[in-house]
Amino acid sequence: MVGAEPHMQEDPLIAAGLFIILLLVLILPFRVRKVEENLEPFFLIMGIAAVTVSGLWSTKLIVEALETPVKITEFMGIPIGIFQVVLIVGLIIHYYNKQVYSFLVGVLKKMGIRAFAFLVVTVFGLISSIISVIVSAVILAEIALVMPLERKSKIEFVVIACFAVGLGAALTPIGEPLSTIVVKKLNEDFFYLVELVGEYIIPSVIILGIYSAIRVGGVSVKEIEIPEYTETLRTVVVRAIRVYVFIAALVLLGEGFAPIIDWYISKIPPEIIYWVNMVSAILDNATLAAAEIGPQLTELQIKGALMGLIISGGMLIPGNIPNIVAAGRLRITMSEWAKIGVPLGLLMMGVFFVIIYLL
Structure with missing residues (x-):
């Protein structure tokens, strides 16, 4: 992230303008249908x-x-970005949907929906730190499509799974941008985050897997049929472009709010900043991590800031890459996501506040 000028002088007019924009970002997607249906251009404008x-x-x-939408991380020198992953996987599904969906339906029938849900959430939650949050999110969205669930239950499964993927991706510096920045800023090794927050994240992913199995219920999968693929090639390409716009918008939004982070958020006591970090539900958590986390912090402060950012990223669609990908693929609105993501996120925030700061 570019980041604000480190010694930018506090300006009440700039602060007021930014707080107004923040309120618009928080309110309009829930109140104005046109905005909710066009989150990408709205966030770009903001x-x-x-x-x-x-x-x-x-x-x-x-x-x-x-550049960020096409180069979030690298693998063997090859840039990996959310745009090309969404596009390539979308094209594979477009041309080979029968084979892909047949395989997934076959596995689903053999395992049953509860075991399948648990396995998907747990496995992708844990391996997202290795195969990257982008790849995990795209595959997860396709898996959700074949599950024989009513829309409300399917959205709930997707939100739970995205929480798990967002948590797990933070375990290594190749999982997501936030973890990359934290390890780089603290000048630590590859396994630093596993040692720091692994004891919180790994059990959480498993618990989310169990919770997803409970929530999907005992739906019969014996008569499940291969879902009909209805997307055109244009739809696949447009979805990838919309994701590109969303990520670019979050880069601008994070940079635009850098003065607020620098002037106010970074100076808040750690126990309070844990809760203030819920703004990462709409702002790029990597930007917040870059501003808040540094070698001058204690281990407890780093743990609290990290967990606050990681958990709250699952609460709304803009908060994390998997949310953006899954919501785009399944056409989940901001309101639909919030009804499940906000209560679940608040519950997890409360539990970890007790664990980190009180116990």
Whole structure:
């Protein structure tokens, strides 16, 4: 992330403008249907507005906003970005949907829906730190499509699974941007985050897997049929473009709000910042991590800040990459996501606050 000027002088007018934009981001997607149906352009407009109000436009920022959707991480020197993964997997499903869906339905019939749900959430939650949060999210969305669930239950399964993937991806620096930034800023090794928060994250992923198995219920899978594939090639390409716009918008939004983070959030006591970090439900958690976490913090402070960011990222669609991918594929609205994500996120935040700060 580009980040705000480290010694940018506090300006009440800029702060007021940014808080107004923050309120618009929090309210309009739930109140205005057109906004809810067009989150990507809305967040792009809000991101442009935030950077303009902050006065932080630069060539470096523009390049970062354009590059980040296609280069979030690297594997063997090859750039991996959410845009190309969503597009490539979308094209594979488009041309080979019968084979892919037949395989998934076959596995589902053999295992039963409860065991299948548990396995999917747990396995992808734990391996997302290795295969990356992007790949996990795209595969997860396709798996959710074949599950014989009513829409409400399917959305609930997807939200639970995205919480698990978001948590698990934070265990290594190749899992997601947040973990990459934290390890780099603290100058630590590959296994640092596993040792730091693994005792919290790994059991949480397993519990989420169990919870997903309970919530999907005892739906019969004996008569399940291969779902009909109805997407056109244009739909596949447009979805990848919309995801590209969403990620670019979050880069701009994170940079635009950097003064607020620098002036106010980074100076809050750790027990309070844990709860304030719920803003990562709409802001890029990597940007917040870059501003908050550094070698001057104690281990307890780092744990609290990290867990607050990771958990709250699952609460709303913009909070995490898997949320964006899954919501786009299954056409989940902000309101639908929030009804499940916010209560679950608040419950997890409460539990971990007790574990980290009180016990």
